[in-house]
Amino acid sequence: MASSTPARARMARYLPILDWSRSYTRETLTSDIVAAVIVTIMLIPQSLAYALLAGLPAEVGLYASIAPLVIYTVFGTSRALAVGPVAVASLMTAAAAGQLAAQGTPEYYTAAILLAFLSGLMLTAMGLLRLGFLANFLSHPVISGFITASGLIIAASQLRHILGIEAHGHNLVQILATLWAHLDQVNWPTVALGVSATAFLFWVRGNLKPLLNRIGITGTLAGVLSRTGPVLAVVATTLATWGLALDDAGVATVGTVPQGLPGLVFPSTDFGLWGQVAMPALLISIVGYVETISVAKTLAAKRRQRVDPDQELIGLGTANVGSALSGGFPVTGGFSRSVVNFDAGAQTPAAGAFTAVGIALATMFLTPLLFFLPKATLAATIIVAVLSLVDFGTLKHAWSYSKVDFSAVAATILVTLGIGVEAGISAGVVLSLALFLYKTSRPHVAEVGRVPGTQHFRNIRRHSVETHPAVVTLRIDESLYFANASYLQDYVYDRVVGDEAVRHVVLMCSAVNEIDMSALESLEEINTRLDGMGIKLHLSEVKGPVMDRLKRSHFLDELTGDVFLSQHDAAEALTPGDRPDAA
């Protein structure tokens, strides 16, 4: 039928699996399975650890690593993205759920599931409405500052598991204060185990791959083996705890983990609760999406593939809905996990589905082995993972490049550390937007003159240029809109009042991309007021779209001067025969 092709294309837009599955071959299958095995080995300890970080039972981390991966395979467009529990989203989940209930209660778990569900609905809706561009309003420095601060909070929060003491809080100050208060209750066997695991993992991260290379193991195999550190740590410390009965010595372990796949879970229908988690769910959505899309774009660019930002919203959104319905918590495309997936050779999103199979098998058969797994080991894997996220370099670059960017990053870091994650990310977004608006409300205006021998006009303060006393040419370096309309008015008046020689003011509009109604009214006022002073107002280099709009108003009829195509034309017309280079 004639309509089948567009219909198929339309379906493939929302179901990218229809697209890539057509060219699926035996080779692709092999690559995907190899990648899936490697990611599964990496994901098991991570899933357990991030569930711990989110304040949830260990099995919830596994649940969040099954259904979401299968669903992303169907709806996602990135060929290498590995979704699942990640550090920052887990911390944000703990912060949000912790405000509603105490950790360990059924209400807390309900809130975590609802966060995933609502966040999934929001992301899916944004994808269907093609609102992917909203993520652009989170600036790179702000997100980088936020992740750095979150990394510090996460690392600090895990110290309690390393020390075997109680500590709580949603920001660095609270966590360190409560740690300090409980410092007399340190459990030394836990410390010995936790510190060893942390040291081992740090050593693996920096030294294992070079060592493997030196003994002749290179390429993918070396890459795979160098990622087995957390699994080795888990196995070794579990055996040690079992063999030495360290749990009797006060080492906290994961304990009983239910065996088997998760059942279908219906999220809470308490709409009061929906209202309470809506804002945190939105923040988790945005932060999670920004991380996901940036990982997906980076990996796609390496293989010259494309990701569709709006479809990624749908992919991540449905994955979160799936997580909620199978008893999981918010998931995101993780950076290090996706890089491993990519490096291990994953060719299609099917690798994610195979990973899900691996995690499902683990859930069915391996959970009894986790009984003696010390929480300190999981904390060590978290600490080593998140400290790699901490990067104060952005702060340094921002300081030297732009004080505005610096203030946005610094505020994000300080508010996150001092108050908490939700306040921190909100402060970053609001402040960076406010600073942008503030800058545009006080535009740079340069008085310009002609660079001798050219038709080019530059700032009289920076270049040696020709000017004429009767003509003031002002280049406005910003779109004119309500927030800067009155600033321009003041600027023009300040320049011409008292300068009796001025007969013409030319506004050079090469950088004016927009003149809104408020600015148009200001221009009309400037025109009228200059007219009263015997000065004509001209415009030059007005862009096409701006000119189209001016033609729809009365301004051009009232304008005392002319509109010149180029500033050169303006200078020629307003100072005829008076030009040094006119001979």
Next chain:
Amino acid sequence: MASSTPARARMARYLPILDWSRSYTRETLTSDIVAAVIVTIMLIPQSLAYALLAGLPAEVGLYASIAPLVIYTVFGTSRALAVGPVAVASLMTAAAAGQLAAQGTPEYYTAAILLAFLSGLMLTAMGLLRLGFLANFLSHPVISGFITASGLIIAASQLRHILGIEAHGHNLVQILATLWAHLDQVNWPTVALGVSATAFLFWVRGNLKPLLNRIGITGTLAGVLSRTGPVLAVVATTLATWGLALDDAGVATVGTVPQGLPGLVFPSTDFGLWGQVAMPALLISIVGYVETISVAKTLAAKRRQRVDPDQELIGLGTANVGSALSGGFPVTGGFSRSVVNFDAGAQTPAAGAFTAVGIALATMFLTPLLFFLPKATLAATIIVAVLSLVDFGTLKHAWSYSKVDFSAVAATILVTLGIGVEAGISAGVVLSLALFLYKTSRPHVAEVGRVPGTQHFRNIRRHSVETHPAVVTLRIDESLYFANASYLQDYVYDRVVGDEAVRHVVLMCSAVNEIDMSALESLEEINTRLDGMGIKLHLSEVKGPVMDRLKRSHFLDELTGDVFLSQHDAAEALTPGDRPDAA
């Protein structure tokens, strides 16, 4: 002493009265007194009417017209501004206080006083911090739409006094619904009186001045007499009510108004209440300030005087604090009242102090005469005054000029009419900022070529220009910042992918007023990725401030191409010997 002059100048900055009082002469005194008499006559019925509109006892309107005027004389910089109760601020006061208590209760009055007090503190603080620029973020179309919608709500709310029935509500829908529900209780004597007064006032507004001119009365005297309409209406309907005992027939009157000056009032120290009125107080502050500053600037421009926007914040702020401390409600610089003051010849802010004396005398001696003043007459003066504020012209202009401005105005009007004043003005501000941000996040990018025979480069789609297949020149019509950084990346890739001839991409930065850190990272990525495709990236016409900043980063070291002073230089360098006009 040597330090006395700067000290005096510093004091005069915050106490403008020190400045203008030095040149005060007998002639200035006479002009100010004449203006004050006229404004007093106009202000007495207005004060009573706006107190009624705010849901407050009539005398509160008089109180708000004494202390604030004296204080503004000391701190204000406008020579003609007349502060006092105005329509929109009174409506906003009623909306805010009405959410906390029922009209007529002491709690309601307490809330109104606190609104004036907090609003005064906020304005004064903003003035001391020099935050006057914040008012610029309220666009002209939004404020105009808000005033139009407020005018309609006010007119509708006053219909109940004209009809003599009950009606309440904070938006047009509620007011009209409650009016409709009570329509069977109409009091016909009130209707007769109210409709007559309204008709008379409309007639006076349009016809009295021409009539006076025709019978030979012109100039200031005609202006003064044509403003006496409300006073005449007040006198005539009061006498009619007294003589015909219309109060016994159900005509509501002002009743007993306490005689004498207000005492010192201490605003509530219930900080819970402070929290509740903070947001409305902020909105009243901003709307009141925007009205004040625009009236002050307009009148100052006519006489080539200056107003200091930050000092005006202090002037209006202290006036509101004074209003609160003397039992008044929020005040603003009123448009029509200030124009009358100006036309009547007020030379200095002293005219305001003399007006205050007039109102104080009225408070002491005239209040017993107000007993029989019908509320319908006051409602009529309000209706006639506010309907002149209603102007749907802005909506029409916005529709033809800019759909973005149109949506902001339309949203402001609809939300104000449908929900209420606070929601309306907030929606207008938020929407206009969001639309501006949205526009800047999808900048206009034009591919440009040389206008033949010139050094000028314009859009290839709009002008007949010369281009070269190996060189793609993109003029970016927006500052580059986080919200549009990834848009630019996509745009550049989409343009060059598949066009094998391209060897050079030139980004023409004449309209780029800022490159923030996020955009810098995007440029670095574009540079790297184009390099991988064998394409060099160049910049041209980079502005001084932007170039300064780029020099502080590593970008220029990594850039595969060059930075050209002008686009002409770039074209010359990248296509040597290949130019049609090179011979």
